[in-house]
Amino acid sequence: MTDHARGGGGGHDSREVILGRIRRALGPSGPGPGGSGAPVAPPIPRDYAVSHLPDTSEGTTDPVELLAENLADYRALVHRVDPAGLPALIARLLAARGARSVVTPPGLPDGWLPEDITRVPDDPAATAAELDAVDAVVTGCALAIAETGTIVLDGSPDQGRRRITLIPDHHLCVVRVPEQVVASVPEAMPRLVPHRPQTWISGPSATSDIELDRVEGVHGPRVLEVLLVGPTGTGAAGY
Amino acid sequence: MSGTFLGMPGRPGGGSRPTAPRDFPTAAEAAGRDATLRGNLRHATHTIRDKRARAVAELSDWPELRAAGAAIKDDVLLRLDSHLERLEAAVTAAGGTVHWASDAAEANRIVTELVHATGETEVIKVKSMATQEIGLNEALAEAGITAYETDLAELIVQLGDDLPSHILVPAIHRNRSEIRDIFRERMGEWGRAAPEGLTDRPAELAEAARLHLREKFLRARVGISGANFMVAETGTLVVVESEGNGRMCLTLPETLISVVGIEKVVPTWRDLEVFLQLLPRSSTAERMNPYTTMWTGTTDGDGPREFHLVLLDNGRTDVLADTVGRQALRCIRCSACLNVCPVYERAGGHAYGSAYPGPIGAILTPQLRGVGSELDASLPYASSLCGACYEVCPVAIDIPRVLVHLRERVVEGGEVTVRGSRVRLKPARGHAAERAVMRAARWALERPGVVRAGQRVAGRTRRLHPRRLPGPGAAWTASRDLPTVPAESFRQWWHRTRGPGGGSGAGDGDTSRKERS
Incomplete structure (x- = not known):
């Protein structure tokens, strides 16, 4: 068997070369042709925690509270609102930054956006430069992870294509609480569909490349606002 | 060689x-x-x-997460052939194309041909250790293709005609005023020049990089990346990042080429729950990094229309053959x-x-x-x-x-x-002296009487000891002074104070070796 694929140039030759090297490296006790066929890897110990919600004097921490705290810790702006107050809150947050145009994913619920704003549909034919001229984007999410302060987008109709939450400089993301909130990464994995393109977002973009000094706002949206929508108790719009 | x-x-x-x-x-x-x-x-x-x-x-369960992470990676290594075949099938089924590269030259040739096929002469890159390892940028340059690094630190390195010096923060050896000088002098040669009056405030430097790179992101048609993880079960690739340049490179271009070491495969989707907890905290000390992108082949209307995965060996199978050394392939580059x-x-x-x-x-x-x-x-x-x-x-x-x-x-x-x-x-x-010393030490340490005699002689002759060793030992003392030999050895002191029968508490002399900072 030739061990040098360089002259051959065919990727297929190199496939066989690499797989052959692996089997030889693992020796005759390993699986595969020429081996005894017995897998030698021991089982994976999975005795790590399913979640880490800290205990408080009143019992276990509320995942929604923890999500709000961790999002804010990484400089996302967090608002709590009941369903009736959502459109007014969105209108106020857009107006506060002078946003006049908003990219809208196809499944964004009617009535979330104010009447007087320009809606730019999520269109595959639009160029990146055209999206760059839009002020903001409003989306839902697939779920949110409390312990890490993460929102996950998976391209569902209320979230749209990945680029619409990347190019505009202001992202408003609506999370339905408590039903879309999980405590931890291990709780998130089985609820996500691997084949959907995913973006996990934990605060606005940031860099620590200059003397490990954290700076928020590099290439992604510089302002990330997370709107936690659910029963708030008071019914008042946000904090 | x-x-x-x-x-x-x-x-x-x-x-x-x-x-x-x-x-x-x-x-x-x-x-x-x-x-x-x-x-x-x-x-x-x-x-x-x-x-x-x-x-x-x-995380109170850090030791358990660490043990799980090590065990998953060991499983990967011990069944690497079948994991890779499974990965290849899943990526292909999802619309991607898988290439195998046995060494750096082959990987570079594959990527160069793929870029040529698009007709483009520019590519944008998200920071990748594997492409640094194989010298991809240099190979592309020889073929007339310009590769733009888009990670802030990689940009600093590229503009400064420099080399990375850290896995996570490649420009860690540069301070803010050096970075400002590089931006002022070099940005104009590569594209949009640095703003007038740029200071050395990190926020201002990051803003200059945002402006400089934005035009490149918006017009790029080919992106090149590595990957932190590849899931064999689903064919999903994962890139973990902070700035958003990764998202730009992975979603805006029409063609995406990912060059990934074969050891980066993990068996199952669930395994990501371990590494997405271990990696951000170990690397940037965050609960989670700002952005993680996961993609499986291609998706109609969302992201690149063409996806190529180049699986890279380049010596990894040689490491795998060493039963002690192969654990280095567990590394997740934190x-x-x-x-x-x-x-x-x-x-x-x-x-x-x-x-x-x-x-x-x-x-x-x-x-x-x-x-x-x-x-x-x-x-x-x-x-x-x-x-x-x-x-x-x-x-x-x-x-x-x-x-x-x-x-x-x-x-x-x-x-x-x-x-x-x-x-x-x-x-x-050049290691002949070391081999001789190790042989002598093995001989002496197996004979306690010889050690005792040697220590006595050393103690009595200590005034005569030179500060520098002669002969082959000179290399060792070129950067160190020879330690002074005490007048009385530990063995002699023990014998004198506790008597030949010894006493309780033996082993005190060993504690300093166990202390680790």
Whole structure:
């Protein structure tokens, strides 16, 4: 068997070369042709925690509270609102930054956006430069992870294509609480569909490349606002 | 001798760019004299190591996560062939194309041909250790293709005609005023120039990079990346990042080419729950990094229309053949070991002479390339064996153990695998004295009477001892004073104070060896 694929140039030759090297490296006790066929890897110990919600004097921490705290810790702006107050809150947050145009994913619920704003549909034919001229984007999410302060987008109709939450400089993301909130990464994995393109977002973009000094706002949206929508108790719009 | 290329080209005629060091001690000595470099490194590594310790302390089950991470990676290595075949099938089924590259030259050729096929002469890149390892940018440049690095630190390195010196923060050796100077002088040559009156405030420097790169992101048609993980079960690739340049490179271009080492595969979707907890806390000391992108082949209307995965061997199967050394392939490139290493803190990343600096580089580079060259033979010695790297490693790579194993190979020679073939490595030149000393020590330590006699002689003749050793020992004392031999050995003191029968509490003399900082 030739061990040098360089002259051959065919990727297929190199496939066989690499797989052959692996089997030889693992020796005759390993699986595969020429081996005894017995897998030698021991089982994976999975005795790590399913979640880490800290205990408080009143019992276990509320995942929604923890999500709000961790999002804010990484400089996302967090608002709590009941369903009736959502459109007014969105209108106020857009107006506060002078946003006049908003990219809208196809499944964004009617009535979330104010009447007087320009809606730019999520269109595959639009160029990146055209999206760059839009002020903001409003989306839902697939779920949110409390312990890490993460929102996950998976391209569902209320979230749209990945680029619409990347190019505009202001992202408003609506999370339905408590039903879309999980405590931890291990709780998130089985609820996500691997084949959907995913973006996990934990605060606005940031860099620590200059003397490990954290700076928020590099290439992604510089302002990330997370709107936690659910029963708030008071019914008042946000904090 | 292995021809495996791991970055650090000598670059004949290349401006001020650092060239490949001859060996680690020479390069480390030069770096140690550079006060600015030492200051930059000390500040950066100390900041991040304290933050990491706090982020890790938040998870009470860290030891269990670490054990799971190590076990998953061991499973990957022991069934690597079947995991890769499964991955290939899943990526292909999802609309991607899989290529296999046995070495750097083949990977570079595949990528160059793929870019040529698009008709483009520019590509945007998200930071990738694998493409640094194979020298992809240089290979593309030879083919008339310009590769734009888009990670802020990689941009600083590229504009400064420099080399990365850290896995996570490649420009860790540059301080803010050096970065401002590089931006002012060089940005205009590569695209949009730096704004007038740019200061050295990090926020302003980041804004300058945003403006400079934005036009490149918006017009790019080909993106090149690596990947942190590839899921065999689903064909999903994962890139973990902070700035959003990764999202730009992975979603805006029409063609995406990912070059990934074969050891980056994980068996199942669920396994990500372990690594997405271990990696961010170990690397940037965050609960989670700002952005993670996961994609499986291609998706209609969302992201690149064409996706190519180039699976890279380039020496990895040789590492796999070494049952002690193969644990280096568990590495998830978090760089925690660099940040705690007293040798890295003083020597800097360039002294290691490859894309992989620090403790992990000291065990990975010589194994990927073989310990044939003077530089590679010196790397297993770039450590004080203090063990801090092992303690912080999220996948429990026993770096000190592998270092000792590789030192033995340098000194004694022996069987290694190079390009898939077993070859016998000759003992390295220059270690004859070490071999003789080790043989003598083994002989003496097996004979307590000889040790006792030797210590007595040493104690009585201590006034006559030189400060520097003669002959081959001179190299050791060139940078150290010979320790003074006490008038009375521990053995003699014990005998005098406790009597020949000894007493309780034996073993006190050993405690200092166990203390690790």
